[in-house]
Amino acid sequence: MDVKQFAKQIRRNTLRCIHSQGSGHVGGSLSIADLLAVLYSKHMRVDPANPKSESRDKLVLSKGHAGPALYAALSLKGFFPEEWLDTLNKLGTRLPSHVNINLTPGVDMTAGSLGQGLSCACGLALADRLKGVDGYVYVIIGDGELQEGQNWEGAMFAAHKKLDRLIVFVDSNKMQIDGLTENVLNIEDIQAKFAAFGFDTQRANGHDCEAIDRAIAQAKQTCGKPHCIVLDTVKGKGVSFYETMGPGVHSTTVTDEQYALALKELD
Amino acid sequence: MELRKEYVGELARLMRQNDKIVILDADLAGAGGTKPLYEEFPDRCIEVGIAEANMTCIAAGLAASGFVPFIHSFVPFVARRALDQIAVSVSYSQQNVRIVGYDPGVHTTSNGGTHMSFEDVATMRAFCNIAVLDIVDGIQLRKALPYIVQHQGPMYIRFVRKQTDVIFDENYVFRFGKADKLRDGKDITIIASGTMTFDALQAANKLEEAGISVDLLSIHTVKPLDEQAVTESARKTGRVLTVENHSIHGGLYGAVTELLSAQLPTLCDAVAVRDKLTQVGNLNDLKRDYGLTADDVFDRATRLLNRR
Numbered sequence: 374m375d376v377k378q379f380a381k382q383i384r385r386n387t388l389r390c391i392h393s394q395g396s397g398h399v400g401g402s403l404s405i406a407d408l409l410a411v412l413y414s415k416h417m418r419v420d421p422a423n424p425k426s427e428s429r430d431k432l433v434l435s436k437g438h439a440g441p442a443l444y445a446a447l448s449l450k451g452f453f454p455e456e457w458l459d460t461l462n463k464l465g466t467r468l469p470s471h472v473n474i475n476l477t478p479g480v481d482m483t484a485g486s487l488g489q490g491l492s493c494a495c496g497l498a499l500a501d502r503l504k505g506v507d508g509y510v511y512v513i514i515g516d517g518e519l520q521e522g523q524n525w526e527g528a529m530f531a532a533h534k535k536l537d538r539l540i541v542f543v544d545s546n547k548m549q550i551d552g553l554t555e556n557v558l559n560i561e562d563i564q565a566k567f568a569a570f571g572f573d574t575q576r577a578n579g580h581d582c583e584a585i586d587r588a589i590a591q592a593k594q595t596c597g598k599p600h601c602i603v604l605d606t607v608k609g610k611g612v613s614f615y616e617t618m619g620p621g622v623h624s625t626t627v628t629d630e631q632y633a634l635a636l637k638e639l640d
Numbered sequence: 641m642e643l644r645k646e647y648v649g650e651l652a653r654l655m656r657q658n659d660k661i662v663i664l665d666a667d668l669a670g671a672g673g674t675k676p677l678y679e680e681f682p683d684r685c686i687e688v689g690i691a692e693a694n695m696t697c698i699a700a701g702l703a704a705s706g707f708v709p710f711i712h713s714f715v716p717f718v719a720r721r722a723l724d725q726i727a728v729s730v731s732y733s734q735q736n737v738r739i740v741g742y743d744p745g746v747h748t749t750s751n752g753g754t755h756m757s758f759e760d761v762a763t764m765r766a767f768c769n770i771a772v773l774d775i776v777d778g779i780q781l782r783k784a785l786p787y788i789v790q791h792q793g794p795m796y797i798r799f800v801r802k803q804t805d806v807i808f809d810e811n812y813v814f815r816f817g818k819a820d821k822l823r824d825g826k827d828i829t830i831i832a833s834g835t836m837t838f839d840a841l842q843a844a845n846k847l848e849e850a851g852i853s854v855d856l857l858s859i860h861t862v863k864p865l866d867e868q869a870v871t872e873s874a875r876k877t878g879r880v881l882t883v884e885n886h887s888i889h890g891g892l893y894g895a896v897t898e899l900l901s902a903q904l905p906t907l908c909d910a911v912a913v914r915d916k917l918t919q920v921g922n923l924n925d926l927k928r929d930y931g932l933t934a935d936d937v938f939d940r941a942t943r944l945l946n947r948r
């Protein structure tokens with residue numbers, strides 16, 4: 374499938390998933406749809422029939438509340454039946470809104486308490502090195518999430534250990550729950566911060582699939598350092614009324630009406 | 641009225657009288673309900689971003705300089721994420737920090753397993769000097785706040801942000817460290833903390849219909865426990881059932897059985913979470929799955945009565 378079509382499908386399935394509950398983390402799920410489309414169509418070495426394969430690439434969705442977007446991508450890749458999307462957050466579900474390593478095929482780490490994913494990814498990358506496996510470990514971190522100090526412990530460690538098969542994406546959608554990240558607790562200059570910690574860094578448009586693809590390919594060319602790609606994104610991207618909602622889009626409704634309107638825009 | 645509105649309304653009134661009260665949030669001011677305070681008290685409301693450990697120690701610094709800081713987040717992020725910071729900068733340093741946790745236990749619902757905490761009362765209780773409050777309703781919280789501000793020493797308070805149901809009325813008087821007696825009975829003692837008081841009351845009504853007389857205590861202060869009320873009731877009934885939205889380890893059941901096993905060995909049982917992982921779900925499903933409904937209270941009470 375064409376990567377742009379794939380991204381659109383991810384957005385549709387993300388909203389289907391959240392619509393089944395009536396509300397959820399819409400904004401931060403939609404902002405990573407293009408990244409997930411690029412990763413799962415061009416880069417992730419994974420086998421849906423063998424989701425725990427030793428040699429696979431791994432993805433840590435550190436901003437674990439964006440689970441619905443990842444579930445959308447995984448369902449499209451065939452990791453599980455699409456019908457699972459309609460079970461979000463129901464008792465006994467395989468798809469809790471915050472990702473869980475033990476419940477969902479294709480999910481490589483539990484997350485939801487912000488700030489832990491980069492450290493877990495360091496562990497995964499270190500394990501690959503110890504086992505002599507050449508997989509990549511990808512991490513997606515929210516921009517607000519970077520306020521958690523543990524990220525910077527993880528960053529320091531990754532650079533010190535020269536974990537060059539670790540690729541960190543920061544979903545810079547400029548928003549968190551209480552407002553604009555700039556007003557709540559400014560974390561810019563993100564790229565300069567990671568560079569200062571010893572990362573190979575880039576910044577790209579997080580809704581330009583070709584640019585994301587190029588950035589990942591380039592990161593893979595650079596040896597001896599972990600990589601950070603800051604993606605400039607829009608919270609709620611792809612659906613006009615979510616894009617313009619402001620910080621409230623973090624957790625909001627997907628009513629029958631909103632769902633129908635959104636699907637029309639994503640046709 | 642939503643409990644968070646009661647909370648913020650009363651806090652605003654107290655902040656007008658007392659310029660030492662400060663509010664700290666970690667990106668949940670809107671969700672928790674403290675946001676309106678930022679307009680009236682811009683200097684004394686501090687948004688720290690998603691950084692709970694930092695928030696805890698900033699609060700400790702403020703407390704060491706004479707302020708009374710209230711720190712806020714969902715239960716696991718305020719009471720677990722920064723546990724060593726609480727241990728050293730708050731408890732060991734004996735600082736007047738108020739640790740406020742939203743949506744305890746099953747009340748996390750759709751936020752699921754990472755946001756659900758069944759061990760907060762146990763961990764907070766284990767510190768030698770942290771008082772622990774498990775709030776029943778919005779009226780109780782409003783009536784408790786003046787005391788919470790003036791209490792000497794650290795304090796942990798858990799409550800459900802959006803709860804609207806109430807048990808108490810405007811005549812309610814909050815007495816720190818004292819149980820509220822809701823029913824006088826002689827066959828069995830039921831001791832419930834926090835929102836489980838609602839389920840315990842429902843069960844008590846049903847038990848009384850079945851001819852069983854219930855001595856019902858509602859506990860807001862899990863630490864220090866009202867030892868006198870517990871032992872008096874246990875002496876009278878000889879059967880004690882505790883009811884809590886928390887793990888069976890170290891919470892209300894822990895507090896009550898630690899007391900009774902030493903002073904007045906009594907047959908006890910608990911409605912509590914029995915070593916089961918946290919998970920996502922709606923409130924009713926979760927309560928059923930963890931055995932925390934009024935029916936569970938009724939069943940365990942009748943079984944306890946039949947035990948020899």
Ligand SMILES: Cc1ncc(C[n+]2csc(CCOP(=O)(O)OP(=O)(O)O)c2C)c(N)n1
Binds near residue numbers: 717
């Ligand atoms: C440790 C911790 N503190 C607080 C929260 C509550 N929370 C969930 S999402 C969120 C905001 C995240 O903002 P950002 O990282 O920018 O995510 P995005 O904008 O991509 O949704 C917060 C505070 C949490 N999940 N974990």
Ligand SMILES: [Mg+2]
Binds near residue numbers: 515516549
């Ligand atoms: Mg953000």
